[in-house]
Each structure stands twice: as C-alpha cells, then as structure tokens.
Amino acid sequence: MLLLVSCLFLHxxxxxxxxxxxxxxxxxxxxxxxxxxxxxxxxxxxxTPCTLYFQxxxxxxxxxxxxxxxVAFHDFSTANVAAGTGGIDASIGFETTRxxxxxxxxxxxxxxWAPFVNTYASMADMVxxxxxxxxxxxxxxxxxxxxxxxxxxxxxxxxxxEPDEELQPTLERFAxxxxxxxxxxxxxxxxxxxxxxxxxxxxxxxxxxxxxxxNTQGGIHFDDxxxxxxxxxxTEYIDGTTPNPLVTSFNVSQRSDLRLFSSDNNATMQGxxxxxxxxxxxxxxxxxxxxxxxxxxxxxxxTPIPLKPVNIQLGVSSAGTATLTGAIRFLGxxxxxxxxxxxxxxxxxxxxxxxxxxxxxxxxxxTTGSSIYAVGSTxxxxxxxxxxxxxxxxxxxxxxxxxxxxxxAVYANGGKGYPIQDTVAWLQDLTTISAxxxxxxxxVTVAAAVSTASSVSAVFSIPTPVIGTQNxxxxxxxxxxxxxxxxxxSGYSIYTGSIQIPSNTFTVSRTTFDLEAVVGGKTYVDDxxxxxxxxxxxxxxxxx
Numbered sequence: 001m002l003l004l005v006s007c008l009f010l011h012x013x014x015x016x017x018x019x020x021x022x023x024x025x026x027x028x029x030x031x032x033x034x035x036x037x038x039x040x041x042x043x044x045x046x047x048t049p050c051t052l053y054f055q056x057x058x059x060x061x062x063x064x065x066x067x068x069x070x071v072a073f074h075d076f077s078t079a080n081v082a083a084g085t086g087g088i089d090a091s092i093g094f095e096t097t098r099x100x101x102x103x104x105x106x107x108x109x110x111x112x113w114a115p116f117v118n119t120y121a122s123m124a125d126m127v128x129x130x131x132x133x134x135x136x137x138x139x140x141x142x143x144x145x146x147x148x149x150x151x152x153x154x155x156x157x158x159x160x161x162e163p164d165e166e167l168q169p170t171l172e173r174f175a176x177x178x179x180x181x182x183x184x185x186x187x188x189x190x191x192x193x194x195x196x197x198x199x200x201x202x203x204x205x206x207x208x209x210x211x212x213x214x215n216t217q218g219g220i221h222f223d224d225x226x227x228x229x230x231x232x233x234x235t236e237y238i239d240g241t242t243p244n245p246l247v248t249s250f251n252v253s254q255r256s257d258l259r260l261f262s263s264d265n266n267a268t269m270q271g272x273x274x275x276x277x278x279x280x281x282x283x284x285x286x287x288x289x290x291x292x293x294x295x296x297x298x299x300x301x302x303t304p305i306p307l308k309p310v311n312i313q314l315g316v317s318s319a320g321t322a323t324l325t326g327a328i329r330f331l332g333x334x335x336x337x338x339x340x341x342x343x344x345x346x347x348x349x350x351x352x353x354x355x356x357x358x359x360x361x362x363x364x365x366x367t368t369g370s371s372i373y374a375v376g377s378t379x380x381x382x383x384x385x386x387x388x389x390x391x392x393x394x395x396x397x398x399x400x401x402x403x404x405x406x407x408x409a410v411y412a413n414g415g416k417g418y419p420i421q422d423t424v425a426w427l428q429d430l431t432t433i434s435a436x437x438x439x440x441x442x443x444v445t446v447a448a449a450v451s452t453a454s455s456v457s458a459v460f461s462i463p464t465p466v467i468g469t470q471n472x473x474x475x476x477x478x479x480x481x482x483x484x485x486x487x488x489x490s491g492y493s494i495y496t497g498s499i500q501i502p503s504n505t506f507t508v509s510r511t512t513f514d515l516e517a518v519v520g521g522k523t524y525v526d527d528x529x530x531x532x533x534x535x536x537x538x539x540x541x542x543x544x
Contacts, residue, residue: 066195320488
C-alpha cells in the first residue's frame, strides 16, 4: 500500500554499530546467519547434518564438519606470531601436497569454499567461517566471528605438528603460534571432539581391519558422539574408554594426542570434564586460533544484524516506470513472532523531500528461514515500491509497529537513512547470459538504467583458477556501456555492454560487478551486483 506523506518522521530509533551499506560486513554476515530457507547463503549446506560427508558417499566414514576444523588448524599452526607471519591466511591451499597435510580434507574443504570467494569474502575468511559454522552445525558453542582476512598468494612455512613428532618439538610449534602447553592441549581436545582418523590417509595409525563396505576409508572416531561437539573426547580419555586412535593406535609412535594430553600429568584434561567448562574453553581457544592472522591484517567483528535490508534493487522498466524492491530481514532472537507487526518504509526524493510511505508484505512460509548460528528464525518483510522516476529516491527509513499501542520503532541507519543511489541502476530483466557455441566461453550482456552521463562502465570481478591451489584469484575487467534508447519518459536511458567469461557454472554464477556512471565529473556506483541472481548456484551433496 502506497501513501503520499508531507511530513518528516521524527522519532528515537535503536542504534547499532552496523551502518548500511557495508558490503564486507553484509556478505560475511549473510553466509554466517542465513543458513536455511528463504535467502539462504547455502554455506552451511556442506555440514548439515553434522555427520554429512559432502563430497562423496556417506559410506566413506568421512565427515565434512571435522574436515573444516582440521583445515583451520593446519592453516593456523605454522603461524609465527613473533614475526607476524602465517595464521589463518589460506596459505594451506598451496600446501596440500606436503606430508604434514596428508589426506583429502584440505582440497575437499577448499573446493567447497571456492565458489563463495568474491570481492568481499576471502578464502582466508572462509577457512575461519568453516570452523565457526561447523561447530554450530554440530551443536557446539557459537564462536564469535571476525572478518577481513587477506588470503596468501603463496605457500607459508612448514611446521604442522605430525602424529609421530616428539612432544618437545610439538610444544615449540604451538608456542611459536602463540599457544602455551595448556592451551595446546585444550585446542587439540576441542578440535578432536568430532571426526575420525582414517586408514586411507593414515595407514600407520589405523590398520586395515576397520575398513568395511560401510566404512570404506577405514575411519575410527575420536569419541562415541561423532555427531556432537561435546567433551566426550575428554571424559572417555580420562576413564580409559577412548577410541581415539591418536591415543590408542597399535603404532605407539603415532600416539600424538596421548603424548600431548598426558604431558602435564593430565591436569588440563581433568579440568575439561565439565561440559560447560569445555564449551567455554573451546570457544576461547578456537577464537584465538581463528583470529591469529599476519601482521597488518585488521579484523572486524561480524555479529548478526537484528534488522537488515537485503537484496535492495532499484529498477526501471522499458515503459519508464521505476520500482524499489527488496526485503527487511528480522532475526527471531531480537523480534518475537508477531502477526500484528506492520513494517512500513518511508523514503525521500532525490532532492531530500518526503516521497511516500509503503506497507511491506508480512512474512509467509516462503519468506521465512532459520539459522544454525543461534539467532532462531529469520523472517522477511518484502516490498516492491513504485518510485516516481522524475523525483527519484535518495534514502529510506523503516518503521516497525508491533501493534501494541506504542509508537513505531524507527530504524534510520544511524539517523541518516538507508541510502539509495539512483543515477545508475542494474537492469536484471534486460541482462542476459548465454553460452557460446565454442563451449568454453559465455557471453554476458549487462544492461543498466542511467540518467544523463558522460561515460558508463561495468567493472567485473571474475573468479579465475590458480595453479597450485583451490583458492581462485579475482580477475578484474572493465567494459564500456553504450547508450541504446530512452526508457519511456523516465529520464533514464538503457546502456548495455558485453563481456566473454569462461563457461563454468562456478565462474558465471560467482562473478560480481559494479556499474559506474560519470555525471558532471562525479562517479556514481551501483556496486556488488551478482550474476548468481540470474544464474543461481547451490551446493549439492554427494551420493548417500
């Protein structure tokens, strides 16, 4: 419902640290929070349920959630905190052939994460996000998440502790990465609460007797609750019933967990027997591990946003009508379900005058999701607002009326309103993607609605394979857009331009671009648009 208004809305509004737009924050928060249902980021598919092996048959005995945690540890453990090198930097991608990184966990995980890498989501952030999401998927503690890691472009130092390594060198490696003996024991116990050791990767630890048709890789679990992030890895070690092959292996030289756990006469392990203590300690040591980064890298807190505008898009039709579409996402932990709730959007024109107010559509079963990251349900109030193209739009404000007789809460993005740039806008309906007859390239023709401009261009960020790692680089390419025809009497014209990119669903769907228009010497940008809107990619697990 659209109503014209002639007054400004003045009201106190809740304040949040997040201000829109913030593409890095928004993208990482999306992958962290939107795990199921409407507007899912699909990142958690690989570890849902906790016991899933995403890359292949479930009879292998492998577990993707455990793999994700192992990759993070191997990426981290060669850190030299004194020198400011290593840590979570995705250098592991260049190190997968080293004996210290034996097994398929590294490339399994990196290949899963690769499609999520883009301008604002680095592979290094995916490594950290993987452990964070895996813990949540397995009923474990909710690790606080930070973003902004920078991916390495080459291999790092050697030095991941190996199963046959003596105790003192192992402790020295942990110390170099910033972990004391106590914290080394804690991190190892926490990291081994889920998962297994497999004969296929470690025949010197696990013999062939455990290989069966339903356990083809010959895995032995670390504890009896492989699907739960809990402290059974500790309690079973203390009471002598542990199946952990790094404690009980037939090959004494490979009992690395036993050497480490017993190195302080089991004092640290004794202190982890309480479940709540274990969860708290694991949160602490995992957070330290995941936030160990090279010097010069600045991390930012990425916390769930209680109320968040998503998928905001200004469009102009060939007939010249303009529409602002999108949704307002609410988190169930901040907003209880309320059928009386009404959410309206008020906007200002291009010159700052009141433009109108629009009542959004309430959530339905098709516009509701859920999150494993302890935020409950996610539900969306959607909208498609007619905008007068002659006067345009510059900001919008959100009003939330709970139907309780109190004044609506006003969300105004720190008091400045949520900004909308209306000089150049992507035209999704007129953008095309078509495979070329050569079978190796795809033609993408981008269309944009632009007011009078001296130049218009599209700046692409295209995922490109890199030899020696599963981590793609991002290749930049800029193309000019040429004016085609006016869009009715809107004052906008359609601009188009074409580019050839590799014919690969992964590459096409994960390509992003910015539209730039220069008007009167000033550059206006419609940024971080995704071809995935037109060519969706969803991870599909391997056979059961």
